Amino acid sequence: MSDHSKGIFLTLGSVVFFALMAVLVKAIPNVSSYQTTFFRFAIGVGIVGLLSLFGVIQLKFNNRKGLFWRGLVGGIAVYLFYLAILKLGVGKGSVYIYSYPIFATLFSMLILKEKVEPIKFIIIAISFVGLILLSVGGGKGSLAGMGIFELIAIAGSVTTGLAVVFVKKLHNSDNSYAIFFSQCIVGFWMFLIPSGATQAKGNLTELLLLVLVGVVATIGQLFMTEGYRYVNVATGSLMQSMVPVFNLLAGWLIFHEVYTTIEMMGAFVIVGSCFLLVFVNFRIGKRTRILKLVE
Structure with a gap:
């Protein structure tokens, strides 16, 4: 399998798992976003730690400062994503974040x-129009809504x-x-206290769903992170625009x-703009024969 095909396969796999993760988060509305975020990172630490312990993978940290900032920004992004899903719905919340x-x-x-x-830049400007339509569509029909x-x-979209x-x-x-792993360990400590402070009485089903959120998110994250070795930022991230379609x-x-x-018009504009950016990026890479732009 070529590097390009490997990157596409990994990224598409992450799309499936991330879409499932959003559905699972919405299925436990009584659990706070702090707890859901904490469980995601705790499960991630556990899975990656075990894989490393048994020699399946190797953990070696070089750019420690960069890894810390990735963990900090990524942790905030995950929390805002889960909060958006709970407050706005799995469909609308996903469209926002996946812009x-x-x-x-x-x-x-x-x-x-x-x-x-x-x-x-033209496509990005159109995308902002979609964000505005999505924001005012369910309110008063103006920015005041x-x-x-x-x-x-x-804000979650920006941090993501x-x-x-x-x-x-x-x-x-x-x-x-x-x-x-750096994202998981930083996120673990970020949300340990908030998760405990907002702990609610749940049942076994909710606990199992929380664990499943962590497992599914870990698989999706590993697929996405590995996929970015073979695709550039624009191509790799824009392929994720299929997730809000599934979640809608x-x-x-x-x-x-x-x-x-x-709201549907806004969602269509946002998702359509993302797909268009993918196409434009691919055509530019093909025309200039700079394969690293699309691989």
């Missing part, structure tokens, strides 16, 4: 010095985009397992979420 390719593309230009062609949770979800760029940058010095359908079919016409 992060807009910000990942901008951050890749600023931090990684990747070239961003003018056509991409944008609530606190919509703003939190957008930044975290993705950190992952890509760290691949120059550290392997995928070290990158993921899951929200409607499983949780009976209702979307207004304006």
Whole structure:
């Protein structure tokens, strides 16, 4: 299997697991986002730690400062994602968070010095229009209808985009397992106290679902992190735009979420813009024969 095919396979696999993770988070609405986030990272530490203990993988940390910041930003992004799902719904919350390719593309230009062609700025501007439509569609039909949770979800998209760029940058010095473990261990300590402070009385089913969230998220994260070894930030992250499509359908079919016409228009614009960025990035890479842009 070529590096390009491997990257595509890993990234698509992460799409499936991340979509399932969002559904599981929504299925336990009585559990706080602090607890869900903590369980995700605790399970991640456990799985990766065991794999390392038995020699299946190797953990070696080189860029310790970069790994810490990746863990800090990634931990915040995960918490905001789970909060958005609980407060806005699995469909709408996912569309917000998965608009992060807009910000990942901008951050890749600023931090990684990747070239961003003018056509991409046009697409990004259109994406912002989609964010506005999605934000006001369920409210008063104006920016005044944008609530606190919509703003939190957008902040989650920004931090997720930044975290993705950190992952890509760290691949120059550290392997995928070290990158993921760093997020888990930093996130573990970040949410240990908040999780305990918001501990609620649950049942065995909720506990099992929390564990399953951690397992599914760990598999999805490892797939995504490893996939970024073979695809660039724009291509890799934009492929994740399939997740909100699945989650919109899951929200409607499983949780009976209702979307207004304006909200659906906004979601269509955002997801469509992300797919368009993927296509533009691929065509540019093919035309210039710089294969690393698409592999």
